[in-house]
Amino acid sequence: MALRIRVPAHIRSLTPYVPGKPVQEVERELGLTDTVKLASNENPFGPSPKALEAARNHLPSLHFYPEGGGFYLCQALGRHFGIGQDRVILGNGSVELIEIAARALLEPGANAVMSAGAFAMYRIATLAANAEAREVPMAGRTHDLSAMARAVDASTRMVLVANPNNPTGTYNPLSEVARLLEEVPSDVLVILDEAYKEFVDRRDYGTAQGLLERHPNLLVLGTFSKVYGLAGLRVGYGFGHPDLLALLHKVRSPFNTSSIAQVAAIAALGDQSFVKNYVAFNRVEMAYLCGRLAEMGFAFTPSVTNFVLVDLPGPAEDFYQKLLREGVIVRPMAMSGFPGSIRVTLHRREGNDRFLKALAKVCGKS
Ligand SMILES: Cc1ncc(COP(=O)(O)O)c(C=O)c1O
Incomplete structure (x- = not known):
């Protein structure tokens, strides 16, 4: 049939x-x-042996639901990155946080601005929300952040930037990211996806975390899937203004990160x-x-x-x-x-x- x-x-x-x-x-x-x-x-x-040990020790508790918001992992992330725990949100991989943001902000008639050569999930999450994926040509193989800022119009709800980018492996200096945030209207969400930040050793690169104070419309993403070796557990995180996170929590499913992922991620974070x-x-x-x-x-x-x-x-x-x-x-x-x-x-x-x-x-x- x-x-x-x-x-x-x-x-x-x-x-x-x-x-x-x-x-x-x-x-x-x-x-x-x-x-x-x-x-x-x-x-x-x-994975780090410490993360493996934490995961193993947690096995007898698998009959319990996880901490819904991941209290202890948010606390550990807050401590590690020097940010308030109320500014941390967890995702089933960082990709889920992109989907959550799309679900919260996009609708027919709205658009999301992204680079033509960026991580493919930006386009998919946008189209799945029945919005327009506005793809801006790259400057060579690097995001053209000025062109992306110019592509924003009254219907734009989100701008998505992978920094460094996948699949090109290129990056934009922090000064360019700061300029983008000045140029994009404050009623548009800017997502800085920093899944590979730990690998970068360039003096002009930096996480956008320091821009959060000035820009409540900024969401900075990180993940345990890459440098921490926990891709199979699906755990990522976002940093943002508490009011922005409250909005995202509205459309987040209640137990989106597993208990085992939470304990393993805490241990992984402790094994620098x-x-x-x-x-x-x-x-x-x-x-x-x-x-x-x-x-x-x-x-x-x-x-x-x-x-x-x-x-x-x-x-x-x-x-x-x-x-x-x-x-x-x-x-x-x-x-x-x-x-x-x-x-x-x-x-x-x-x-x-x-x-x-x-x-x-x-x-x-x-
Ligand atoms: C730029 C970028 N963002 C997000 C992700 C998704 O990572 P996660 O496993 O945390 O969902 C990837 C994975 O390939 C990526 O390359």
């Missing part, structure tokens, strides 16, 4: 987000073993040496991988994150499929407007070498 339920046109026409393929799925489909996943910007070292080691390691591997790519004659976008956008001599989807057959999972980036590029997450040296070798093979350079 065919499905006959009536679906609104804006949902029918939505193209869903395509996540990175899990290792097990690829191995099952292609009959491979020993596959390496470089597709979702995950931490190649796994784990974070430091990974960030330092990532920097070495970034220099190595980019050096090798340059030697091999590949063009790529210099990145301040834990991934690199590599340009290929043909449709990225084809190279993605060929790399899959070599047991290397990357991400073709047509979804974000880069049909000739793959995004590769840095791994440990062995994984990075596997990628380089497979890439050379599928491009006929080995």
